[in-house]
Amino acid sequence: MKKLFLRVEKVTKIYFDGSRILKEALKGVSLDLYHGEVLGLLGVNGAGKTTLVSILATLHPPTAGEISWQGRSIYDLLLSYRSVVGYCPQHPNIERHLSLGENLVVSGRCYGLSKHEAEARKMELAKEFKLEEYLESNIDQVSGGYKQRFLIARALMHRPQLVILDEPTVGLDSHIRRELWGVIAQLKEQGITVILTTHYLDEAEKLSDRICLIHGGTVRIIDTPENLKKQHQKNNLEEVFLKFVDDQDSRNF
Amino acid sequence: MSSWTVFFQLIRRDLTVFWRDFWKKFIDTSILFITNVLAFGYFLQQEGAHEGYAAFFVVGAIASFGFVEIVGKVGIQLADMGGDRTIFHTLVMPIRSKMVFYYMGLSWAITSILMSILLFPLGKLLVFTEWHLTDISWWRLVMMFVTANLFFGYFSLWLTGILKNMTDLSRLWLRYIAPMWMFGGYVYSWQSAYDLSPVVGYISLINPMIYVMEGMRAAALGQGGYLPFWVSVVMLWGFIALCAWDGNQRLKRKLDCI
Numbered sequence: 001m002k003k004l005f006l007r008v009e010k011v012t013k014i015y016f017d018g019s020r021i022l023k024e025a026l027k028g029v030s031l032d033l034y035h036g037e038v039l040g041l042l043g044v045n046g047a048g049k050t051t052l053v054s055i056l057a058t059l060h061p062p063t064a065g066e067i068s069w070q071g072r073s074i075y076d077l078l079l080s081y082r083s084v085v086g087y088c089p090q091h092p093n094i095e096r097h098l099s100l101g102e103n104l105v106v107s108g109r110c111y112g113l114s115k116h117e118a119e120a121r122k123m124e125l126a127k128e129f130k131l132e133e134y135l136e137s138n139i140d141q142v143s144g145g146y147k148q149r150f151l152i153a154r155a156l157m158h159r160p161q162l163v164i165l166d167e168p169t170v171g172l173d174s175h176i177r178r179e180l181w182g183v184i185a186q187l188k189e190q191g192i193t194v195i196l197t198t199h200y201l202d203e204a205e206k207l208s209d210r211i212c213l214i215h216g217g218t219v220r221i222i223d224t225p226e227n228l229k230k231q232h233q234k235n236n237l238e239e240v241f242l243k244f245v246d247d248q249d250s251r252n253f
Numbered sequence: 254m255s256s257w258t259v260f261f262q263l264i265r266r267d268l269t270v271f272w273r274d275f276w277k278k279f280i281d282t283s284i285l286f287i288t289n290v291l292a293f294g295y296f297l298q299q300e301g302a303h304e305g306y307a308a309f310f311v312v313g314a315i316a317s318f319g320f321v322e323i324v325g326k327v328g329i330q331l332a333d334m335g336g337d338r339t340i341f342h343t344l345v346m347p348i349r350s351k352m353v354f355y356y357m358g359l360s361w362a363i364t365s366i367l368m369s370i371l372l373f374p375l376g377k378l379l380v381f382t383e384w385h386l387t388d389i390s391w392w393r394l395v396m397m398f399v400t401a402n403l404f405f406g407y408f409s410l411w412l413t414g415i416l417k418n419m420t421d422l423s424r425l426w427l428r429y430i431a432p433m434w435m436f437g438g439y440v441y442s443w444q445s446a447y448d449l450s451p452v453v454g455y456i457s458l459i460n461p462m463i464y465v466m467e468g469m470r471a472a473a474l475g476q477g478g479y480l481p482f483w484v485s486v487v488m489l490w491g492f493i494a495l496c497a498w499d500g501n502q503r504l505k506r507k508l509d510c511i
Contacts, residue, residue: 057345058345058511059341059345059511060510060511061509061510061511075511078347078511079255079256079347079348079349080347082346082347083347087342087345089338089342091338092337093337093338093339093340093341093342094339094342095266095339096337096339097273098266098269098270102269106262106266109262109265110262110263110343110347110348111259111346111347112258112347154342
């Protein structure tokens with residue numbers, strides 16, 4: 001039986017400009033996340049994927065709704081919850097005045113690792129992510145692929161139970177994408193729960209245990225890739241997705 | 254694990270970064286400081302400024318030069334909020350957001366202290382015979398120096414909260430900081446302003462810089478002729494509390510954080 005990790009209930013997010021509503025980014029999103037699964041979040045640009053993951057990472061608060069972890073609101077257990085979450089944002093937000101190695105150590109120490117543990121973990125992750133030769137470099141001296149590897153490594157410094165990856169492979173060439181797929185597959189093998197937002201349907205199909213399609217700020221589909229293909233009689237997830245997007249009246253779903 | 258673990262690690266990180274450029278920044282600050290002291294402290298005496306004006310000026314300059322360092326931090330923070338957003342990495346760490354903002358103000362205050370503390374011996378060398386060490390109340394000086402720099406730190410935090418972007422920052426110096434500095438007793442005492450017109454004197458009291466200058470001079474040159482030391486301390490702590498609280502609220506709204 002699958003063990004519940006996180007429950008998201010009727011989460012809404014409204015952006016205001018003063019008292020005027022600018023955008024209703026999420027309209028009552030509900031979903032369950034289970035221990036050790038990879039949940040792929042799919043959706044067109046502006047669907048609300050990044051908004052949802054930034055709320056799950058506790059970067060931004062929801063306007064309404066509840067997110068529970070261990071049977072209690074994550075906002076009641078904020079610091080404990082944050083200490084088990086690793087967040088890899090879409091854009092590299094790396095301290096420029098520190099080397100990549102120093103960034104890793106600082107991040108680890110902020111999550112309670114001792115200096116020795118942080119150094120050891122840095123070397124372990126540097127090896128795993130092939131970052132060894134760049135540990136002394138700063139952010140401006142490495143390519144996009146290595147920045148992305150670094151961001152994932154940083155998110156893993158404190159050995160989180162939940163890793164949130166917001167479009168980790170966007171803009172990367174196919175070779176590096178494939179390498180990062182291996183990394184995500186490894187996380188799964190280690191029993192880490194992963195939320196992965198992506199535009200690449202092949203990636204989502206290959207890596208995700210379940211797919212959650214967000215459209216217009218609501219969850220429209222949530223199921224395993226196999227069930228989705230079977231249900232919609234398609235050969236791959238891309239065809240399912242295209243059918244959905246083409247279908248203006250999504251009530252068919 | 255508590256917010257304090259993260260709080261102190263973040264300060265440690267900032268200090269690591271600060272020390273890397275310390276000497277370059279100190280040379281820049283020293284050039285501005287020496288220029289000001291020579292021009293106002295010596296040449297102005299040729300124009301009739303009273304004897305001892307150099308020491309009077311040096312203490313005010315030491316009191317306020319950390320501010321130059323901190324306003325630069327406001328620019329860096331605004332650029333970050335509009336660009337890389339490294340602060341977002343901090344805001345998902347196991348620390349309350351208000352503690353993140355309080356850490357920022359404190360960290361800026363510490364770097365301001367470290368930047369301006371070396372101006373004391375430099376200032377003494379520049380006005381050697383005019384500033385008598387026997388006039389200094391050391392414990393008052395330490396208290397006021399720390400208080401003044403904490404005010405700069407949290408005032409800068411508040412500025413980060415009210416400024417929308419880097420364009421606003423360019424206006425900040427000309428419209429706010431320069432008048433606040435110059436009318437804050439940088440080159441004259443509050444008593445001089447009051448003597449010019451009691452109305453000007455009372456209006457000056459809304460400017461927190463006046464308490465920085467007067468408090469430092471009361472501690473370093475003797476109480477005579479300046480606002481009571483404890484009035485300056487209490488007023489500055491009031492401004493620190495106000496800036497910290499309002500800056501926290503504004504940044505929380507601005508960054509839409511928990």
